[in-house]
Amino acid sequence: MKKRLIPVLAAVLLGSGTLAARDEYREIARLASMNERVYGIRSMADGEHYTTLEGNEILRYSYAQEGPGERLLPRSSDVQTVSDYTFSPDERMILIASGRTPIYRHSYTTQYLLAADGVVRPILPEAEAPRDASFSPDGRLIAYSDRNDLYVYEIATKKTRRITDDGAWNSVINGTTDWVYEEEFGFTRAYAFSPDGKRLAYLRFDESQVPLMEMMRFDGKLYNEAYS
Numbered sequence: 001m002k003k004r005l006i007p008v009l010a011a012v013l014l015g016s017g018t019l020a021a022r023d024e025y026r027e028i029a030r031l032a033s034m035n036e037r038v039y040g041i042r043s044m045a046d047g048e049h050y051t052t053l054e055g056n057e058i059l060r061y062s063y064a065q066e067g068p069g070e071r072l073l074p075r076s077s078d079v080q081t082v083s084d085y086t087f088s089p090d091e092r093m094i095l096i097a098s099g100r101t102p103i104y105r106h107s108y109t110t111q112y113l114l115a116a117d118g119v120v121r122p123i124l125p126e127a128e129a130p131r132d133a134s135f136s137p138d139g140r141l142i143a144y145s146d147r148n149d150l151y152v153y154e155i156a157t158k159k160t161r162r163i164t165d166d167g168a169w170n171s172v173i174n175g176t177t178d179w180v181y182e183e184e185f186g187f188t189r190a191y192a193f194s195p196d197g198k199r200l201a202y203l204r205f206d207e208s209q210v211p212l213m214e215m216m217r218f219d220g221k222l223y224n225e226a227y228s
Contacts, residue, residue, distance in 0.1 A: 045091055056082045058094065077120035083110060088139040092116065093155075095133060095142065104179055107131065107188045112144070114155070124153055126160055132176055132189040136197035143175075143191060143200060150175035150191060150202055163200060170212060173205040 041050045044060070051060050051072065056079055059069030072094065073079060084097040094115040100108040109129040113120050124130050124144065133144035142153045148167030153160050164174040175191040182188050191202035217227045 042087075044087075053082060053085065056080070058082065058085055073115055073120060074118050077115070079113065079120055086134065088135045089137055090139055093135075093139065095135060096120070097133075101129075103131075104182055106182050106186060107176070112142075114142075116155075123155075123158075124151075124160065127151070132191075134189065134193075136193045137195055138197035140197060141193075143193065145175040145189075145191075148173045148176070150200070152200070163202075164204075170210075171206075171208045173207065175202045177203070178205050178207065 041052050043050050048064065049060050049062055051058055052069070053059075054069070058072045060072055061067075061069045073082075079096065079098060081099045082096055083100045086095045087093070088095070096113040096115060097110040098113050100110050102108045109131045111122065112124050112127075112130055112133050114123045123142070124133075124146075127144065127146045130144045130146045133142050135142055140155060142155065143163075144151055144153065148169065148171075149165060150163040150167075151160055152163060166172050167174045173190075175189075177185075177188050177190045181190070191200055193200055214226055216224045218224050
């Protein structure tokens with residue numbers, strides 16, 4: 001009798017484990033299902049308004065009241081392209097990414113503009129290929145990456161401070177991710193300010209010992225190009 005009970009008990013335990021796994025799978029599938037969603041709106045700090053990007057205009061709407069959106073960029077500004085935008089922590093300034101030059105799936109370089117006090121002006125004049133810019137928590141600084149090095153731009157003085165100086169293509173990456181992190185984890189900004197905005201933590205990738213391979217790229221051009 002004991003010899004028969006053991007396999008039966010094991011079967012019951014295994015069966016219950018399988019049922020639990022199925023329930024867990026169903027829960028994961030439910031959470032990941034294509035439910036109804038609203039894309040493209042960004043709630044503001046007051047909880048009463050939200051913004052959307054419509055063409056090259058950033059518009060603010062009220063949740064409670066219907067009506068046309070309020071234009072946030074001054075009419076005198078001549079912004080040709082708004083690819084993305086970010087509010088400063090106090091929402092008095094807007095960091096604008098104007099145009100994109102793609103790198104990989106998510107990453108791109110861009111020209112950054114700053115909208116503040118009714119004026120839109122280009123910033124980061126010394127940067128050649130800026131990317132992944134963001135405000136510090138106190139709104140004084142804008143950090144960004146350029147050619148694999150990390151920089152900080154002070155808004156009040158318009159001065160740029162270089163944080164790292166060893167970045168190099170196919171060698172060292174500071175403050176942004178390599179292709180694998182971008183592709184598998186879906187993020188490109190690899191730095192963060194401390195809550196008081198006085199410190200900056202960042203990832204550093206050393207690819208100097210990674211073998212260099214070459215491949216041909218076919219991007220719809222007349223002639224394909226070698227890429228490494």
